[in-house]
Amino acid sequence: MIKGHPQLTRNGELKHLLTVEGLPRQVVTHILDTAAQFVTPAEGGDGELGKVPLLRGKSVFNLFFENSTRTRTTFEIAAQRLSADVQNLNINASSTSKGESLLDTINNLSAMHADMFVVRHAESGAPYLIAQHCPPHVHVINAGDGRHAHPTQGLLDMYTIRHFKKDFTNLTVAIVGDILHSRVARSDIHALTTLGVPEVRAIGPRTLLPTGLEHLGVRVFHDMDEGLKGVDVVIMLRLQNERMSGALLPSAGEYFKYYGLTPARLARAKPDAIVMHPGPMNRGVEIDSAVADGPQSVILNQVTFGIAVRMAVMSIVAGHNH
Numbered sequence: 001m002i003k004g005h006p007q008l009t010r011n012g013e014l015k016h017l018l019t020v021e022g023l024p025r026q027v028v029t030h031i032l033d034t035a036a037q038f039v040t041p042a043e044g045g046d047g048e049l050g051k052v053p054l055l056r057g058k059s060v061f062n063l064f065f066e067n068s069t070r071t072r073t074t075f076e077i078a079a080q081r082l083s084a085d086v087q088n089l090n091i092n093a094s095s096t097s098k099g100e101s102l103l104d105t106i107n108n109l110s111a112m113h114a115d116m117f118v119v120r121h122a123e124s125g126a127p128y129l130i131a132q133h134c135p136p137h138v139h140v141i142n143a144g145d146g147r148h149a150h151p152t153q154g155l156l157d158m159y160t161i162r163h164f165k166k167d168f169t170n171l172t173v174a175i176v177g178d179i180l181h182s183r184v185a186r187s188d189i190h191a192l193t194t195l196g197v198p199e200v201r202a203i204g205p206r207t208l209l210p211t212g213l214e215h216l217g218v219r220v221f222h223d224m225d226e227g228l229k230g231v232d233v234v235i236m237l238r239l240q241n242e243r244m245s246g247a248l249l250p251s252a253g254e255y256f257k258y259y260g261l262t263p264a265r266l267a268r269a270k271p272d273a274i275v276m277h278p279g280p281m282n283r284g285v286e287i288d289s290a291v292a293d294g295p296q297s298v299i300l301n302q303v304t305f306g307i308a309v310r311m312a313v314m315s316i317v318a319g320h321n322h
């Protein structure tokens with residue numbers, strides 16, 4: 001592995017996917033191009049139909065130590081479409097609840113001939129720890145760790161933007177809401193800047209924006225009407241109440257008043273702007289149902305594209321380069 005790049009081999013090949021940060025642009029583009037081959041006509045693409053044998057004989061273990069609907073299910077569908085054998089560890093019914101350490105769990109699953117671990121964990125860095133200690137032939141994919149990174153969400157967001165907007169180099173993208181606690185925002189910001197998006201904006205109250213965003217090339221707005229002016233893409237984020245240690249907001253109603261995406265607010269963006277949200281959504285808190293279900297929403301397209309993007313990531317780390 002390259003020092004400082006724990007996911008790339010000396011030859012620049014992707015061995016694990018732990019973060020988007022530091023991934024070369026050609027690796028990101030290669031993942032998106034590979035994903036395009038897996039988006040079926042029914043899903044809006046012209047890629048391969050049905051199963052492909054790329055992971056035949058391989059065992060993929062889904063280890064979700066934190067809840068998930070979209071990520072876990074689309075990883076499972078993706079692994080099945082790649083012909084892998086998939087094991088979903090039921091964490092609540094596993095020996096983790098009896099005090100078994102994370103690495104002992106990994107060692108035991110490795111002894112069952114795991115080839116790939118897909119890991120979601122509330123602790124930032126847990127997938128890195130696994131990648132450092134698992135057997136050399138095993139691949140680790142981060143499915144969201146704490147507030148640190150959610151690389152496949154970042155990549156499927158990029159796939160969605162490219163699908164609808166074609167070219168990254170003339171876009172203004174606004175990320176709105178609880179950026180402080182959002183692993184999705186961090187992965188999106190790294191991916192957008194890597195792909196050459198000239199203007200990335202962060203919109204939110206001071207209490208929900210981390211310091212140092214400007215150093216990542218992001219323009220900060222506290223006034224949503226100002227921040228949405230003329231944007232091509234709006235990425236809405238959920239208030240991550242489970243990661244807030246104190247009262248960072250007066251109330252959900254007050255938050256919606258200033259930062260909820262309503263049709264009137266969306267009218268500040270370009271007329272053909274798209275609206276995205278990684279889910280889960282809290283309607284009436286960060287987004288109005290009229291927008292979430294409206295003609296500019298591509299929220300469910302994101303979910304569908306997630307299958308192909310996760311197929312691409314799994315096949316690439318396993319060494320199948322298309």
Ligand code: CP
Nearest residue numbers: 068069070071278279
């Ligand atoms: N976007 C996302 O990570 O959703 P889930 O928590 O349902 O996986």
